[in-house]
Amino acid sequence: MTPELEDLFSFLRFPSVSTDSRHAQDVRACAEWLLAKLTAMGLTTELHETPKHPVVVARNPQVPGRHTVLVYGHYDVQPVDPLNLWTSDPFQPEIREGRIWARGATDNKGQMMAHVLGVEKTLREHGELPVNLIFLFEGEEEIGSPNLASFLLHHCDELRCDVIAISDTGMVAPGVPTLGYGLRGITCCEAILRGPKGDLHSGLFGGAVANPAAAMARLVASLHALDGRVAIDGFYDHVRPLEDWERHMWSHVPGVSDADYLQVTGSPGLFGEPGYSSAERLWARPSAEVNGIGGGYQGEGSKTVIPAEAFVKLSFRLVPDQTPKDIMEKVKNHLEWHCPPGVQIEIRPGHDGKPYLTDPNSKYGLAAQAALRAAFDAEPVLIREGGSIPIVQTFRDILGADTLLLGLALADAQIHAPNENFPVVNFEAGIRLNQALLAELAK
């Protein structure tokens, strides 16, 4: 195993699950390991406390007149359940079939570590970097970066930069370099319906008392029209229509045909808003998804109860010019208005983030295209992303800099799911990409 893979494996072994308070010490240990690695590379490092998980910052000696590039990443990961569906331990990385298998392998430890090791290599080869570099790594991305905006506000002078680079997005197909210029936003909530004060016997009370699980089914069903459109009043009001050049380019991007999505997801059939291709639905149209639903008996066999309550966890992906605040207001109105009789509703808003859009042919955008071309020896494609990195909009708001999305995540990387993986060749290309990117941005 190469020293680079050994570094990545050490990084992956930390169960830095930010969403689960039982893992708080693991998240911290991961940050401290990262700090030590960056310090050993000769960078000036800082560990900043936040109310939850620390931020790690590292810099090379800053030379006046050079461009300043901020590379952002996150060292926290998603939960791993259902654990029984993993082929190998999510926190004991393994290489099988040319891929690294572990939670965080792609999202985001693998992609982030490629930047770190690209910098290490350039420093080893040239003794210095061609730009002023700022590494900014946080431990709260998977819980919506609740403390990063405040951190940026308090440190905006030291973090001032010309451009930001992030590798935390998708690559459309193996070997096809991909520049992302847009992201969907997000807003989340949980709704709880409460009926009887405790679970009831469904024989003694069934048919005379509202069933919170049945009421939840009716409420959730009201979110979509039969044809796949989101049925929340005003949901599409501020959606910016697709440009003609985008529809044209995307129809030629490899790896994102309807057949590709069927193959990658294993779904029995695609389903969504009428009038759009799958890529268009994912990159430029908003969505409403059920992330979790539950209520009543969950075990083996049957238990004939009317549950006392039921819950649903919902998330909505947003596109320009929707705003999380406006959409959550519309969602709340919808859920309250459509709540069936006989139950009481509680709505708990969750994290959110604005959608993002920039120009892929700006000066820095063209530099990123050149670096991608060099690292992969192929022509890059220009896409938007279905996922959300709310911090990208926050960077623009606070630091005034735009972000280049140099994605290395394949569609079957299983991020946020069991058996997350990252091809070894993408890890190696990511190291080359970092070296080429800093060189191109220095011009």
Next chain:
Amino acid sequence: MTPELEDLFSFLRFPSVSTDSRHAQDVRACAEWLLAKLTAMGLTTELHETPKHPVVVARNPQVPGRHTVLVYGHYDVQPVDPLNLWTSDPFQPEIREGRIWARGATDNKGQMMAHVLGVEKTLREHGELPVNLIFLFEGEEEIGSPNLASFLLHHCDELRCDVIAISDTGMVAPGVPTLGYGLRGITCCEAILRGPKGDLHSGLFGGAVANPAAAMARLVASLHALDGRVAIDGFYDHVRPLEDWERHMWSHVPGVSDADYLQVTGSPGLFGEPGYSSAERLWARPSAEVNGIGGGYQGEGSKTVIPAEAFVKLSFRLVPDQTPKDIMEKVKNHLEWHCPPGVQIEIRPGHDGKPYLTDPNSKYGLAAQAALRAAFDAEPVLIREGGSIPIVQTFRDILGADTLLLGLALADAQIHAPNENFPVVNFEAGIRLNQALLAELAK
């Protein structure tokens, strides 16, 4: 504590959860304790193996010319989850506020032990019983008595009897003796909807792939019309209308007004089929209930996935002249027809049982009324039951005998739910009731 309560507490301490295979040894240990108790009382006892949990039979010396009375009960109990909602350990019985708190306190160990101890008391006082008695106790009632019909068929000669008595039903209010003459039937199933081959990231794939949890919500919502009627085609075809005398009597039964049901359940509002009182909905109208629903992320916080699958556990309560077979066929047709696009459905049928109806003013019915009057010193009411005891119909089919339902379960007994309880006075009345019943039936 009285010796009677000590016996009941010993019986309640066995976690005889028949639905959970991890408790198989506890169910057996409970049966063996019961066998020893009945043997010590001087009865002739037998423990019969079945493919799952044993049947316990006990008899006094059978005297030709006397009436033969079979008393049925079950020593298995429902699961206890959610355990965190119990005030005290479900298998460490306690007396608080005049009630016995434990899983099985009412359903069925408390009611069943009252019969056992009534017989013990009569034997102690009179040296013999006035009837030929057969105790028949099974350990599979909560899983639908899968082996009891076969057991009855193999032993129908030894089990021949004139009448059957069961205390496993409701008492409308404290101190109001209640004779049940009808039971709802039941049929259960689980439906599973499958979409992608694994959980998907809701950013990368949300809006283009059918979400099994959202599809499940739509499918479950299709089971009811907005007004509360069950919307399955033909569901009400064979429902026998209520008799005028039933509607009249039930409107005067204490403890079963709409206000009583609101108070007992703590529901924010009642809900059900239009045109019927709550008692009529529960005792003489069929129902469709969601007993459990689940899919996707169930933990703390949020996890933005599209779940690979979702499940629902459904049960349907049936009334004369519906049949489980016909209704399950209609349910399956409905679920398959209404299954949304983009997911695959699997339907797993569960246990079932026919509804039951008898004449409360037959010779034995009048004897039961007299025994109830004597045990409680009050006029009995005649009701049907919302719950299901499928074996009652099976007794009629195989043994040719009708069943008297002498219920001691109060509406707030929390059977099948956390904090199950049984008033000490009902336990004591149950012992008197057994003594009076055998005396009345001997006449």
